Amino acid sequence: MRPIMPSIISIKNLSKTYASGFTALKTINLDIERGEIFALLGPNGAGKTTLIGIICGILNASTGTVTVGGHDIINDYRAARALIGLVPQELTTDAFESVWDTVSFSRGLFGKPKNPAHIEKILKDLSLWDKKDNKIRTLSGGMKRRVLIAKALSHEPKVLFLDEPTAGVDVELRKDMWQVVRDLRASGVTIILTTHYIEEAEDMADRIGVISKGEIILVERKAELMSKLGKKQLVLHLQKPLEQIPPDIFGLANLTLADGGKELTFTYDTQGERTGVTRLLADLNRLDIRLRDLETRQSSLEEIFIGLVSDNERAATGAQS
Amino acid sequence: MNGRAIVSIYKFEMARTLRTIWQSIVSPVISTSLYFVVFGAAIGSRITEIEGVAYGAFIVPGLIMLMLLTQSTMNASFGIYFPRFTGTIYELLSAPVSSFEIACGYVGAAATKSVILGLIILATSWLFVPLHIEHPLWMLGFLVLTAITFSLFGFIIGIWADGFEQLQIIPLLILTPLTFLGGTFYSTHVLPPFWQKVALFNPVVYLVSGFRWSFFEISDVSPAVSLAMTVAFLVLCLVVIWWIFRTGYRLKK
Ligand SMILES: Nc1ncnc2c1ncn2[C@@H]1O[C@H](COP(=O)(O)OP(=O)(O)OP(=O)(O)O)[C@@H](O)[C@H]1O
Numbered sequence: 371m372r373p374i375m376p377s378i379i380s381i382k383n384l385s386k387t388y389a390s391g392f393t394a395l396k397t398i399n400l401d402i403e404r405g406e407i408f409a410l411l412g413p414n415g416a417g418k419t420t421l422i423g424i425i426c427g428i429l430n431a432s433t434g435t436v437t438v439g440g441h442d443i444i445n446d447y448r449a450a451r452a453l454i455g456l457v458p459q460e461l462t463t464d465a466f467e468s469v470w471d472t473v474s475f476s477r478g479l480f481g482k483p484k485n486p487a488h489i490e491k492i493l494k495d496l497s498l499w500d501k502k503d504n505k506i507r508t509l510s511g512g513m514k515r516r517v518l519i520a521k522a523l524s525h526e527p528k529v530l531f532l533d534e535p536t537a538g539v540d541v542e543l544r545k546d547m548w549q550v551v552r553d554l555r556a557s558g559v560t561i562i563l564t565t566h567y568i569e570e571a572e573d574m575a576d577r578i579g580v581i582s583k584g585e586i587i588l589v590e591r592k593a594e595l596m597s598k599l600g601k602k603q604l605v606l607h608l609q610k611p612l613e614q615i616p617p618d619i620f621g622l623a624n625l626t627l628a629d630g631g632k633e634l635t636f637t638y639d640t641q642g643e644r645t646g647v648t649r650l651l652a653d654l655n656r657l658d659i660r661l662r663d664l665e666t667r668q669s670s671l672e673e674i675f676i677g678l679v680s681d682n683e684r685a686a687t688g689a690q691s
Numbered sequence: 692m693n694g695r696a697i698v699s700i701y702k703f704e705m706a707r708t709l710r711t712i713w714q715s716i717v718s719p720v721i722s723t724s725l726y727f728v729v730f731g732a733a734i735g736s737r738i739t740e741i742e743g744v745a746y747g748a749f750i751v752p753g754l755i756m757l758m759l760l761t762q763s764t765m766n767a768s769f770g771i772y773f774p775r776f777t778g779t780i781y782e783l784l785s786a787p788v789s790s791f792e793i794a795c796g797y798v799g800a801a802a803t804k805s806v807i808l809g810l811i812i813l814a815t816s817w818l819f820v821p822l823h824i825e826h827p828l829w830m831l832g833f834l835v836l837t838a839i840t841f842s843l844f845g846f847i848i849g850i851w852a853d854g855f856e857q858l859q860i861i862p863l864l865i866l867t868p869l870t871f872l873g874g875t876f877y878s879t880h881v882l883p884p885f886w887q888k889v890a891l892f893n894p895v896v897y898l899v900s901g902f903r904w905s906f907f908e909i910s911d912v913s914p915a916v917s918l919a920m921t922v923a924f925l926v927l928c929l930v931v932i933w934w935i936f937r938t939g940y941r942l943k944k
């Protein structure tokens with residue numbers, strides 16, 4: 371059994387309707403566990419930034435409550451916010467301040483005493499050290515993004531929100547950034563991130579939440595999600611090419627032939643009671659089809675994600691008509 | 692109380708001021724000098740003195756007030772409007788700071804700058820007219836109090852404004868006329884009785900009057916009333932700011 375972890379963020383019946391009348395969040399209930407990396411996935415406009423904005427105090431909720439570390443974000447906002455570091459999606463930085471000054475400013479704003487050594491470490495980890503005296507407006511977009519991350523880390527938060535932290539950051543530095551995130555996690559920081567690069571969520575996250583049209587449609591441990599919803603493929607490399615798939619073979623509907631008849635692919639659902647693998651192999655044996663090799667493939671998170679969201683959209687349009 | 696946050700915001704704002712130190716100081720000094728040349732020389736040659744005070748000296752408190760009001764309002768409004776405009780306000784909103792602390796930082800910096808400017812203008816005046824200040828401490832008191840009050844006012848304008856035009860409009864369309872009509876360059880006693888009554892609705896009258904009293908012991912209204920009115924306006928601004936942060940007006944969607 372998995373140990374029961376106390377949740378660090380608890381969101382209850384949260385909804386948000388903007389002044390325009392648009393409901394960006396319907397009824398959100400979500401718990402974030404202490405020390406986990408939680409990836410929030412969803413298409414553009416799903417409500418990810420809105421949800422993060424409410425938790426961090428930038429937006430007002432319409433209904434519902436949120437606690438961070440047990441502190442209500444309204445009644446006990448000081449204690450709640452002191453725990454949180456936020457890297458916003460938009461590149462909103464000062465222009466004329468130096469990198470060092472703006473990061474130090476953030477630390478002061480959160481009421482922490484000066485600690486140049488800590489700021490030096492952050493800037494070095496984020497490959498910004500040689501830019502520390504540069505004015506922010508002279509930096510590139512990817513550097514500004516990292517300045518925002520440095521600002522969020524300056525006050526040693528216990529919970530870190532990363533709203534698309536890797537947008538516009540090149541591959542090399544992205545790796546460095548994820549290393550920083552892993553180190554933070556190792557030191558006990560809880561991390562909530564959104565990203566459109568699903569492979570990042572797949573690499574990094576412990577749990578994954580999918581949000582679509584203002585509703586959380588799924589929250590699942592990544593490993594479970596992938597095995598549960600993932601279709602698996604069994605690829606059979608044949609010794610002799612087949613002209614066509616034998617009509618009396620088991621699982622005909624789930625079989626495809628490729629590579630000039632040398633590759634037979636069986637798609638099955640790992641969730642099912644019986645996958646049918648045994649029966650297929652027995653049939654192959656009966657039909658005297660010999661194998662040279664075999665492998666299994668599992669669908670990526672991206673395929674799972676696209677499947678989920680399009681299901682949800684179909685359901686939504688179906689409900690309307 | 693997050694004192695470090697106040698200090699951080701204050702320093703941040705003062706650094707912004709220092710970056711533009713020359714335009715911050717030179718332009719008010721030049722315009723004050725121009726006022727002296729135009730009003731002092733042109734009008735002063737006809738009106739030699741008002742209520743026993745040489746005209747050139749008489750207008751000094753009013754001139755300082757004029758600069759103090761417009762500069763405080765403009766500085767503070769720009770200070771808070773700019774992060775709203777660029778989006779960096781997200782950091783203030785997500786930080787463990789209260790509205791009072793944010794206002795302290797921004798208003799404190801704007802007021803500091805105004806007080807320094809006021810003193811520079813006072814020094815500049817000395818080059819043009821001989822001055823004697825009856826109550827230097829009261830003078831300083833009114834200076835600081837007015838600077839704070841109108842920086843608070845500017846802070847509110849900066850939150851209310853939805854564009855750079857609105858930011859300009861208040862100082863231009865409201866403050867400048869009120870200051871000119873508020874006895875900056877004359878005593879309201881010279882007005883016809885009806886207009887003297889009307890003038891009492893102008894808050895600037897009280898500011899200028901109290902400030903002038905600290906210089907020359909002459910005033911349009913009693914200095915106690917001046918003080919009370921200034922403090923009342925200050926409290927009003929504080930209440931509005933408290934309400935703004937409580938409701939998130941114009942700050943949180
Ligand atoms: N100030 C606002 N007024 C009205 N509607 C808004 C406002 N801000 C956002 N929305 C709407 O709320 C919805 C959710 O927006 P949000 O920014 O949370 O999406 P997101 O999931 O972060 O999308 P993305 O992946 O593009 O960042 C969108 O449909 C958006 O148009």
Ligand SMILES: [Mg+2]
Pocket residue numbers: 418419420459533
């Ligand atoms: Mg977003």
